[in-house]
Amino acid sequence: DLSGNHFSAAANKKSSVPPSQSLVYMDLSQCGINGFFPELLKTQQRLRTLDISNNKIKGLVPGWLWMLPNLENLELSNNTFTGFERPPSKHGLLLSHVRNFLGSNNNFTGEIPSFICALRSLSILDLSRNNFNGSIPLCFGNLKSSLSVLNLRHNRLHGGLPENILGNLRSLDVGHNHLTGKLPRSLSSPLEILNVESNGINDTFPFWLSCLTNLQVLVLRSNAFHGPIHQASFPKLRIIDISRNHFSGYLPTGYFVKWSAMSSLGTNREDRSKVNYMDVKYMGDEVDYGYYHDSVVLMNRGLEMELVTILKIYTTLDFSGNELEGEIPKSIGLLKEIRVLNLSNNGFTGRIPSSLGNLTALESLDVSRNKLSGEIPQELGSLSYLAYMNFSHNQLVGPVPGGTQFGTQNCTSFEDNKGLFGPSLDEACRDVHAPASHKEDYETTETEGEEEEVVSWIAAAIGSVPGIVLGLTIGYVLTSHRPEWFVNPFGRKSRRSRSTTT
Ligand SMILES: *[C@@H]1O[C@H](CO)[C@@H](O)[C@H](O)[C@H]1NC(C)=O
Ligand SMILES: *[C@@H]1O[C@H](CO)[C@@H](O)[C@H](O)[C@H]1NC(C)=O
Ligand SMILES: *[C@@H]1O[C@H](CO)[C@@H](O)[C@H](O)[C@H]1NC(C)=O
Ligand SMILES: *[C@@H]1O[C@H](CO)[C@@H](O)[C@H](O)[C@H]1NC(C)=O
Ligand SMILES: *[C@@H]1O[C@H](CO)[C@@H](O)[C@H](O)[C@H]1NC(C)=O
Ligand SMILES: *[C@@H]1O[C@H](CO)[C@@H](O)[C@H](O)[C@H]1NC(C)=O
Numbered sequence: 001d002l003s004g005n006h007f008s009a010a011a012n013k014k015s016s017v018p019p020s021q022s023l024v025y026m027d028l029s030q031c032g033i034n035g036f037f038p039e040l041l042k043t044q045q046r047l048r049t050l051d052i053s054n055n056k057i058k059g060l061v062p063g064w065l066w067m068l069p070n071l072e073n074l075e076l077s078n079n080t081f082t083g084f085e086r087p088p089s090k091h092g093l094l095l096s097h098v099r100n101f102l103g104s105n106n107n108f109t110g111e112i113p114s115f116i117c118a119l120r121s122l123s124i125l126d127l128s129r130n131n132f133n134g135s136i137p138l139c140f141g142n143l144k145s146s147l148s149v150l151n152l153r154h155n156r157l158h159g160g161l162p163e164n165i166l167g168n169l170r171s172l173d174v175g176h177n178h179l180t181g182k183l184p185r186s187l188s189s190p191l192e193i194l195n196v197e198s199n200g201i202n203d204t205f206p207f208w209l210s211c212l213t214n215l216q217v218l219v220l221r222s223n224a225f226h227g228p229i230h231q232a233s234f235p236k237l238r239i240i241d242i243s244r245n246h247f248s249g250y251l252p253t254g255y256f257v258k259w260s261a262m263s264s265l266g267t268n269r270e271d272r273s274k275v276n277y278m279d280v281k282y283m284g285d286e287v288d289y290g291y292y293h294d295s296v297v298l299m300n301r302g303l304e305m306e307l308v309t310i311l312k313i314y315t316t317l318d319f320s321g322n323e324l325e326g327e328i329p330k331s332i333g334l335l336k337e338i339r340v341l342n343l344s345n346n347g348f349t350g351r352i353p354s355s356l357g358n359l360t361a362l363e364s365l366d367v368s369r370n371k372l373s374g375e376i377p378q379e380l381g382s383l384s385y386l387a388y389m390n391f392s393h394n395q396l397v398g399p400v401p402g403g404t405q406f407g408t409q410n411c412t413s414f415e416d417n418k419g420l421f422g423p424s425l426d427e428a429c430r431d432v433h434a435p436a437s438h439k440e441d442y443e444t445t446e447t448e449g450e451e452e453e454v455v456s457w458i459a460a461a462i463g464s465v466p467g468i469v470l471g472l473t474i475g476y477v478l479t480s481h482r483p484e485w486f487v488n489p490f491g492r493k494s495r496r497s498r499s500t501t502t
Helices: 039-043 063-067 114-118 138-143 207-211 269-273 277-281 309-313 330-334 354-358 378-382 423-428 437-463 465-479
Strands: 025-027 049-051 056-061 073-075 080-084 100-102 109-111 124-126 131-133 149-151 171-173 193-195 217-219 226-228 239-241 246-250 296-300 303-307 316-318 323-326 340-342 347-350 364-366 371-375 388-390 395-399 419-421 485-487 493-495
Touching: 080 109, 114 138, 217 296, 239 296, 296 316, 296 340, 330 354, 354 378
Parallel strands: 025 049, 049 073, 056 080, 073 100, 100 124, 109 131, 124 149, 149 171, 171 193, 193 217, 217 239, 226 246, 239 316, 246 323, 316 340, 323 347, 340 364, 347 371, 364 388, 371 395, 395 419
Antiparallel strands: 296 303, 485 493
16 A cells, blocks of 8 residues: 555556565555556456556556456546556456446546446446446446446436346436436336436436335436426435426325435434544445445535535435425425425425424525415424525515524525514614614614524534534535545555545
8 A cells, every 4th residue: 555655657667566466455546646557567466456546647448457367446536547448358258357446537538338348247337527428338237237336427428328227226326417318117126326417317207216115315406307296205215306307296295204214314313413523434334335435416505515424314305496386295394304405496385384393403494486475484493403594585474483593594585575574584684774773772782692692502503413414514525526435355444535624
């Protein structure tokens, strides 16, 4: 393990071949290696794990690499490779035993090479953040018994998703491509994560997914999905983002009754309060996915957040930007674990259900741009983690609930309603409409009291787990754009992140 050192020139010289050819594990990541693929590796017949990620290696990935008979773990991500040399093969057969191949964030262009379908042991394939074009090879179906993670996010892939692609996949991410057509159906897949965001998929709501009892994350954001979404039930689903599509129709009152995971994550709060910074960061350990980390990028308050390790405990529901109508189902109050709820930009009518007051973990609530009427339920005033809310562009009337959170909102969160009023609204809009001078003395003393309250509320939030986790979420965005660690074949953990999280 020479990772994090600098020996750019030496890596390419024959004279620097390690004395033995019996290395089984080699980590040359973040060594500032530029130039072409280190030829010296060609003779390392026993090599099982090779990590040359985070360098500036260019050119083609050599064909002989796939002839190293023991190679299982191959990490090439964050380099500037442009393509693959065709591996020598006998009758289209490759003897390679590569199981985990991570090649994200390179400059790979052209079509995804079909020899990948001959890697019959392949379990994790990550080719995200490249310039692959053409379509997803149909022969990926050949890998269906071994492949468990497929990540092709951020490429330029066209065409449809192959019908038999789901196979044994646990995680499929094809977000940010140009895919069209429909979602492939599979009624017996161990799928946990499905992310097809930002494509041109034109399909109705995949009700059949509720047969997939392991499904935890579903992201259909920004596609051409359409039609009704009533009658769905998802026992394990924790993250659902179907925003910016054309879903329509109403949701029955009991809509969320069978969404058990969002009602209770199974871990009690006691346990979660013991989760400290390190535990959260290395949570992947528990589930033994080892090498690769699932991640999902979600929107919150106009910012992209990349969830990596806290993915296991995050709960969010985003139905925004559709054509949903009718009342917001009262059963939404059952989803007690939910942190982020976005129903904005729809045609919801009627009152905001007071059952929302039961969502004690809620940190962000956006119901803006609907046709909601009646009052804002006073129950929302007691949600102590609710740091962001937006009620603007509705037909709401009556007093804005008390509680410090309401007073600290941005004034635009209440604009364009029929008749909202009250001290909290005045507080929120204080900077916008300067208070009348004759009330100033009275308001000064009141404001001091409220500021103290704000400070103690922030202190309370910092001292409690959801507050920390939200902080972590945001901190994590800043540092999470490359794998933080991986487990080598001996199970030893090596940490390679040199960035710090504040
Ligand atoms: C894919 O990219 C290659 C290289 O940039 C280009 O030559 C080819 O025309 C592209 N093919 C398609 C179908 O866009
Ligand atoms: C989706 O496909 C239908 C036909 O099946 C078509 O009428 C509709 O315009 C398509 N929607 C989009 C956004 O492409
Ligand atoms: C809610 O969704 C809308 C539309 O998708 C988006 O513009 C808005 O920023 C989201 N609200 C929050 C609080 O993330
Ligand atoms: C909130 O939850 C409690 C207990 O779980 C329940 O009795 C009550 O009816 C709920 N309130 C609403 C408004 O749903
Ligand atoms: C309130 O929100 C608007 C729009 O999101 C933003 O432009 C403005 O700066 C915010 N004002 C304050 C005081 O934060
Ligand atoms: C509230 O939502 C409206 C419309 O969706 C948006 O224009 C405004 O900036 C939002 N306010 C804040 C503080 O995010």
